[in-house]
Amino acid sequence: MQKKKIVVVGAGPAGMMAAIKAGSLGQDVILVEKNSILGNKLLLSGKGRCNLTNACELDLFLERFPKSGQFLRDAFKKFFNQDLMSFFQERGLELKVERQLRVFPVTDRSTSIVDILKEELLKQNVKIMFKFKLIDILIKNNSVKGIYINDGELVYCDKLILATGGASYSFTGSTGEGLAIVKKIGHEIVTLLPGLIPLDTKEDYPRILKGLTLKNISIKFCTGKLELISEVGELLFTGTGISGPLVLTLSAKVVDWLSQKKDVYVQIDLKPGLTYEQLDARLLREFKANPKKGFKKIAKSLLPLKLIDIFLKLTNIDPFKKANQLTQKERNDFVSLLKCWRLVISSSRPIEEGMVTQGGVSLKEINPRTMESRIIKGLYFCGEMIDVDADTGGFNLQAAFSTGYLAGESAGST
Ligand SMILES: Cc1cc2nc3c(=O)[nH]c(=O)nc-3n(C[C@H](O)[C@H](O)[C@H](O)COP(=O)(O)OP(=O)(O)OC[C@H]3O[C@@H](n4cnc5c(N)ncnc54)[C@H](O)[C@@H]3O)c2cc1C
Structure with a gap:
């Protein structure tokens, strides 16, 4: 032959x-x-x-x-x-x-x-x-x-x-x-x-949070009525946006949405293991046990330090407020943010x-x-x-x- x-x-x-x-x-x-x-x-x-x-x-x-x-x-x-x-x-x-x-x-x-x-x-x-x-x-x-x-x-x-x-x-x-x-x-x-690409956000918090990895969280990308829900895992702040296994895994579909000029946002659940009510109850318990403790110190048990200032700003909570001075609305706003922190996706990183x-x-x-x-x-x-x-x-x-x-x-x- x-x-x-x-x-x-x-x-x-x-x-x-x-x-x-x-x-x-x-x-x-x-x-x-x-x-x-x-x-x-x-x-x-x-x-x-x-x-x-x-x-x-x-x-x-x-x-x-x-x-x-x-x-x-x-x-x-x-x-x-x-x-x-x-x-x-x-x-x-x-x-x-x-x-x-x-x-x-x-x-x-x-x-x-x-x-x-x-x-x-x-x-x-x-x-x-x-x-x-x-x-x-x-x-x-x-x-x-x-x-x-x-x-x-x-x-x-x-x-x-x-x-x-x-x-x-x-x-x-x-x-x-x-x-x-x-x-x-x-x-x-x-x-x-x-594909398998980091995404940029409109907000500039990722710049402040660059290098921070959030573990045991879940995310949800949304456009109109469509949703992409992640498993529980890790998210990384890149400086211009978000990356890490959860983001990369869902990024192909998000890129597809963005290419169709759809508005896309991501919702981050920092405590997927707890319902809103369970998280609220946990915070209340901590307030009762430490009524004179500053709220910022209490928040340390729930959030990485770098994120606390951002969350206090977003909820307009005075960082020096004591636990027993916090209003119910302030507590609700904080718990809501922990369960559903929303960032707008502006684009994906380039194909390169x-x-x-x-x-x-x-x-x-x-x-x-x-x-x-x-x-x-x-x-x-x-x-x-x-x-x-x-x-x-x-x-x-x-x-x-x-x-x-x-x-x-x-x-x-x-
Ligand atoms: C950082 C990174 C990490 C990754 N990690 C993993 C992983 O752990 N597991 C996994 O499953 N996948 C991973 N991937 C994806 C995986 O590497 C690619 O899917 C895979 O390499 C594709 O193989 P390929 O042979 O088709 O192409 P390539 O590996 O891209 O090879 C193409 C080759 O063609 C040559 N070439 C191109 N044009 C010409 C030309 N005109 N003339 C002559 N030669 C040419 C190029 O020089 C290159 O050597 C990763 C990708 C990246 C970027």
Whole structure:
């Protein structure tokens, strides 16, 4: 059998896995990467620890991809979380499962993941072309014939797998330029928006509160009658707004609302474990036990110091008032604020700061069983450049590895 020449562009997790799989099928594989290293963004992932995947079961996994879960079913059936974990374990890397079933290498270092991928690329005889950039694609009779790189040099191929990533953290190499090329050759690109992104607020309290993390709170984003309710967790003040797991998880939908010019606000419940009445009763008990104590001192048991001054200002309570001098209205206002502190969302941070990109190559134009373009023969897509994005927790990397595996297998075996 004559070997097929397969070019893979982009040495992120999707492209590396595609090249490894196609190489393992005995094909002649070239991996083209404009950086001089492998997996630049992968190295940053999980704060340098790499949250490789999530150990939850398939249906729960798919729920984390609200817009593209069904599309991914075939890729996940082919190569899912246990397969990915085995891939690394069989090559000598131990993994551990942390809270919410997040999977990490025991080394707590993303370099361990990249090292194994590198070894495997070499083992499968994949030729790696660093510092070469895709600039165009040669298509004849609706079929891929090759790619143009750097200053116009043509590299012929039988199959082309694109894995150029999304459009955030552009210093890692994922600038969205691959998507512009794909648009030029006739594919629909769903509008790019930031995903897993901090949000800015109209109020400037976040500036004063910069760096403060609120733990065990819950939030609710609202627009008109629509609501997005979080679980209990952490929120971080960024200086211009809010971030942290609760915000990032719900941010994709909020970005969607903002892109439709909707007015959005967030309500923060600082005491989700207590009802309004229970919280009020607790405050009353403290007042009775310490009638001469300053209210500000009592508030310390309920709020971080940095927040107390803001809350006293918002409720017009004199910070030097004693507990037994507080009016019922002042107490009610304070409890209401603890249960429902509202901030107006002015915008999201720019796409550059998103942990993932929403949008990309339209799923309507990709065959989910093969990852091949429905428009151009011999062209395959994988990873974040397709219109797939999920919550934090290892879901995005698994999608990149699974779609990469499927694209590599399809291109390598047809
Ligand atoms: C800070 C951060 C932390 C993250 N942590 C996690 C995590 O812990 N778990 C998780 O599941 N997800 C995480 N993600 C998301 C995850 O990293 C991405 O979804 C994943 O890297 C996408 O893989 P990919 O292979 O599709 O694209 P990328 O990793 O973006 O790789 C694309 C590659 O293509 C190359 N390229 C682009 N254009 C060209 C061109 N014209 N020519 C040649 N090469 C080109 C780029 O240089 C790049 O190397 C994180 C993201 C960020 C930003």
